[in-house]
Every structure is written in C-alpha cells, then in structure tokens.
Amino acid sequence: MIQSPPAPLARARAFAIDVCTPAGPPVPLGGRSRRRWVRRLPYVVAWLFTALMLPLTGYGLAQEYGLGFGLSLSLGVAQAVSLLVAVRRPLLAWAVAFTAGLVAAVAALAGPPVNGDWPWPWPPTTVITMLLLMLAAGMRERRPTLLAIWLATGVSGAVLRGVAPERSSSNVWITLFVTGGILMLLAGALRERGDARRALAEQETISEAERARRTLLEERTRIARELHDVVAHHMSVITVQADSAPYRIAGLPEQAREEFGAIAATARESLTEMRRLLGVLRSEDASGGGGAERAPQPGVARIPQLVEATVRSGLPVELTMPEPLPDAVPQTVDLSAYRIVQEALANVVRHAPGADTRVSVSVGEAGTDLMVLVVNTAAADRDARPVETGGTGHGLIGMRERVRLVGGTLDTGPLDGGGFRVAARLPLTSGPGTQFPTETLTGTTGKEEDSRTA
Template identity: 60%
Template sequence: MTFLMEGRPRREERSRALLAGASRRWVRLLPWGVAFVLFVVLLPTTIQVLSVDYGLNGGIASALAIAQTAPLLLAVFRPLRAWYVIFVADVAGALVLLTADLDKQSAWPFPPMQIIGYVGLCLALGLREPRRTLLLVWLATAAAGVGLEFVTPHGASGGSTLIIILSGVALVLAGALRERYEAQRKLAEQETISEAERGRRTLLEERARIARELHDVVAHHMSVITVQADSAAYRLQGLPPDVQEEFASIAATARQSLGEMRRLLGVLRNEEAHGELAPQPGLTRIGQLAEATARAGVPVEFTPCDADVPEAEALAAYRIVQEALANVVRHAPGAPTRVSVSVSEDGPQLTVLVVNGPPPVPPAAPLEVGGTGHGLVGMRERVRILGGTLDVGPLPDGGFRVAAQLPLTERTLT
C-alpha cells in the first residue's frame, strides 16, 4: 500500500506537461512553443529533403517524416514514449536510405533535420526522466550510431558521431537543470515545513508553560481550601458532627485534587526549569520590569494598577508586558515607551497597554537576526485561554502598540 501511494504522485507528475509547475506563464508555455515550431518546421523540411535530395518515394518520405516529427508534440507530456517512436523511426529511416543513391554530399545515417529533432527530444527527456533512464537512452543512441557506421554506404559521410555527442550534451544539461530545480523546490518545501514546525513547537511549549503557571495558581487556592477545611473543626467551636464530616470530605477531595495536579505537573514541568518552582509574578512585579528596561536604555513611563485581580489574569498581564518590553529592546532600542495597566468598572476587565515610539536613532542592524514573531504567539495564546482580546501592530509614526483586554470574573478592588 505504501508503495502504491508513493508511486501515485510520480505518475501524476509524469502526466503533466513539461515545466507545468513553473511560476511564470511564459515558462509553462515554452515547451509547447518549441515542440510546435520544431514540428511545423521539420515536417515539410524532412519530406522535401528525403524526397528530393535522397530520391525516396513521396509516400515513404512522408511516412518517415511524420514518424520522426509528430511525436515531438507528444514529448511535451510523454517524452520517453515519444523517444521510442522517434528512435525507431530514425533507425528505420537510416536503413531505408541505404536503398537511395547516396553520394559524398549526402549525410548518413541521420540527416541534419533528424539530428535537430532528436536533440530537442533529448532536452525534453532530460527535464523529465531520472539519471538511469537518460543513461540508457544515450547508450541506445550510441549503440545505434556505432552499429550503423558498420554499414555506411561507400561515398556517404557518416553523422553518427555528431548525434551521439549532441544528444549526450542535451541530456546532461537538461538533467542538471531538472535536478537543480528539484533541489531548490525541496529546499523551499523543507524550509516551509520547518518554519511551520517551529511555530507549532513554540505554541505547544507556550501552552505547556501556561499550564504549569496556571497549575501553580490553582494549587495555591486548593491548598488554602484544604487547610481551611482541615482546621474548621478547631477554629469554629460547636460544629455539629455532620458539618465536621462535610469539612473532612472537602479536605479529602481537595487533597486528592492536589495529588492529581502534582502528577500532571510532573509531566508538564521540565526538570531543568528549576525557576518554575518560584511564586508566579503578578501586577506588583510589572514595575520591576519597567525599571529593568529603563536601565537597558529605554525610557519607560509606567502607570501602575493597585487593583486586586485574580492570579491568572495578573500573571498573563505580567507576561504580556515582559514580552512587549523585550521586543522594544530588541527592535527599537532607546524608543520612548509607555506601559499602563488598569481595571475598568464596566465589564469589568483588565487592560494592558504597551506603546513605544520610533527609536531616536534607527539601529544599523537588529539585535537579533531571524526573529520569527513567536513571542506574539504566547501573547495570543494567554489572552485566548482567558477569553480576552489582543491587538498588536505598528503605528503610523513608526512605533508599535500592544493592547490586551482580559475579562475579570472574580476581582475585588482595594
């Protein structure tokens, strides 16, 4: 089954016209134009030369001419099948010419018009067939030419050497062009696949990181629930037995959930990421980001937010500001930047805004070459998980804007 599936694209490719995959239209039409011109020019010329110069019967000359030129039109789709017909027709034509009255001016076994058509056919073969087929074609051509030399009629000039050399050159050049094109096409496909795979891997890594961070947030609350449920019997005097059993059940369920989350964290957490065990940053740490960025040479105007927001939204806001400021340092060093975090009453929602202007002096070269924009992937993924919106893009003055809105469902204001 695998063999059949792998062979199917190859058969479909061979059924297409030569250069059908070219991006430019004139390149796709080039094989048709060359084949048509060769057919229109060589057909009457061959009939004229065979009947007049070689003295063949008009019917035989016409039949040979059609057999030697008409398959050139087929060569646009099936050059190997066209070669079978033309090769047999050329050899048969050479044998028929033995019956003609040849002199020293007569080219034998292959007149010039046959050589031209055969070389054009070899170019088509080189653009379609693999090396092994091209080698067999040339060996057959050489064998036919050498074999016919042994029966060269007295007084005729042999032309086998010329067709052997020209056909070999045409096959090598066309085959080299085809292999070069195939190599470039495969390289472009591989680069596209690699870039898509890098983006997919980055997205998966960012999702795993978000999952780890959210796990730490949820684990904290679950731990609080467990402690409160376990200590309720000691903190609250006079609880009925059924209420104490209910608190004990809540504590047991919370401990079981914590155990399951810890096992999940063991799968998600990278053993080398020792820093993941630290408490996750929130809104209060954004000011430290602004100060660190200012020390890096980027003037930052920061508007803090004193609201008490859920840890998941606070963590997302911190990561968005962190990535946005890192992009400013990389791509617009020295650009004045404004960072603001605020909570709106209508909604309610947490708004994160990072806007930078153009750099005072355009950098001669970016600090990082070959950036893929994967940092924005993490921003969008965090905002999407929390059900918010993200708006990023350049500004008319040459700056850049990052605006995120995160809905709040469990917030309290201090």
C-alpha cells in the same frame, strides 16, 4: 514449482523496466514554473519546429534518400509530431522519432544511393529533431534512461554507418552522439538542481510549521507550569477551610463533618496529583534552574518594579497605572497582565533599542476588564543594529496564549511611522475561554516581532 530466473537475467529485466518507465506523471515541461510564459514556452517551441520539420523531413527523405512519397510523408509526420508529444512524454516521443529514423535508414538501404553528398545515416532534419528530443528527455527522465537513449543513438548510428560507409563521407552520427550527450547532461543537471531546490523549499516549509508548533507547545507548557501555583493556592485554601470548618463552626452535625472531611481529603489528593503533573512538566529542564519557577508568581503590583528595571537598562519607559490597584483581580489575570508587559518590554529592548515606550494599565469603563497597553516608537537611532535581528516568536505566542486562557482579546501590530503596539483586554470576571484552544498555529514566527524596527 515456478523457478525464478537467474540473477543476471533478473537484474537485466529490472534495468530494462526501470529504463522504459517514464519518470513521473505526464506534467508538461516547465509546468511547475510560476511564470506563465515559461509554462507556455515548450508548446510554442514544439509547434514551431513541428511546422518546420514536417515538410522538410518528408521532402528530404523522398528527394535525397529515394524513399516513396507515402513512406516519406508517414515517417516525416511521425518525427515531427513526436515534438508535440515530447512536451508531456519525452521518452515516448524519442522512441517514436528514433524508430522512424531507423525505418528510414533501413528503407534507404534497400535502394541505390541517390545523393552521396547528404549525411548518412541521419538526415539533417532527423538530427535536429533527435537533439530536441534528447534535450527534452534530459529535462524529465532519470539517469539510466538518459544513458540508454545515448547508447542506443550512438550504437545504431555506428552500425548503420559501418553497413554502408560509401553513402556519405561525413560522420554525422558522431555529431549527434556527442552533442546529444552534452545536451542531456546539461539538461539533467539543471533538472536535478531544480528538484533539489524544490525539495529543500518543501522541507523548509515543513520545518517552519514544526518549529511554530513546537514553540506553541513550549509556551503552553510554560504557562501550565506557572498556573500550577495559582491553582495550588486555591486548592490549599479549600483544604484549610474544609479541615478547620468543624472547629470554626459550632454545632455541626456529624454528616456535615464527614462532608468537610471528604472535601479536604479530595483537595489534598488533587494537590498531590498536581505536584506529579508539575514534575512531568519540569522533568526536561530539572537541572536548568527550575527552582526559580517555584518562586511566588508576580502580578500587576510588580509592574512598577519591572518598568524601573527596564529604565535602568537604558530604555525610556513611561508608566500609567491606577491608584489604588483594582480589587479582587483573579490570579490568572494578574499573572497574565504582568507577563504581557514583561514580554512587550523585552521585545522593545531586543528589536527597538532606545525607543520611547509607554505602558498603561487601567480598568475598563464598565469595571469588568483590565486593559494593558504597551506602545513604543521607532528605535532612537535608525542606524543602530537591534540586539536581535530575528526572533523565535515566543513573545507574541506567549501573549496570545495567556489572553486566550482568560478569555480576553489581544491586538498587536506596527504603527504608522515606525513603532509597535500591544493592546490586551483581560476580563476580571470568570467566563469562557479558560481552556487552551486545540487549533494549530500557522504563520506565527519571530518575523512579526521584527516589525518593531519598521
């Protein structure tokens, strides 16, 4: 039976593993920056200090600390090259340079002091190299790792200083200990701040996408509730005609009577299922005045009343409509045309108060399309603040969904010199496009509506 180690030993082992594990993949320092010069700056600094420290470290260890030429050169290369490694692996680079510094100090203890004026136990070049590596570690590693680096540097310096205090009168190890700690603290704080900002930006992007998708689903649910009345009307007509056919048509065979009865029963069952579906759609806002949604749905014939109400609110609107109205307009197209004009006028009131607006409803040249056009100029008073400075995006999303529902096209956008235009083409004949698309909405927000004030 394998026994687990004691709890203190297990915690110490876990802490050691956490300290010695690099924080994330070897991404270069500054590699996440969008600026090219920031991404290249760590490499430039590393190469510059490597070329500077390599000869100085080797010369200082040989001449001032009495180490052999080969050992001095090897330790100098290890410390200098660690600066290049620090661009991607600061923890590994610090471990290499720190080990080389300890080896140099221990090797120097084996011989008599050569120059008592030089700092002990860290040469000046080693101090500079260690400070640079501690700064790099602070920009990448976690807090436990930084704490371990700081304590290892301080403890080793104090021990070596206590072993041979006569080798130098300066306390350079304290300078490295304090300055290195400050550098790691500042670098770590800046790194954590950058990580927090990136996480916040990612969360905002996710929230924006979720908000856009929720808006789209809300609009589709709203349209589905409104279409219930349209479909229910047709189903009711089918039921009445099927029920009354045996009485209106004399001499029907018994088989035909049974067929009409089956049609009427199926239509009534469909109406019942539709009412259940509508109850589900309205369950979330059953207490919010859902009775208004059960009123008769408006159409093209009520656009003049809509324009008149908008004019009374203070918005100058000019309406152009054919007389008489087109015959046999499908109810879905009829409702969609009214809602598009309603949303467009509401957006003008919210985002461009007082702007001159023109509404045009006409039939295409071929007589197969209903054309809806709403154009507004810039706000009458450029300095006047809009009623709303932002938007939920419901208006334009609702227009697009209604146009897709009937298989039409929609063109929206700002005009030169200010203003906004909404142009919709709604087919008067049935065709493809009678189902909601399944693609997700991206990049559609209320900001597009705000361009009315451009």
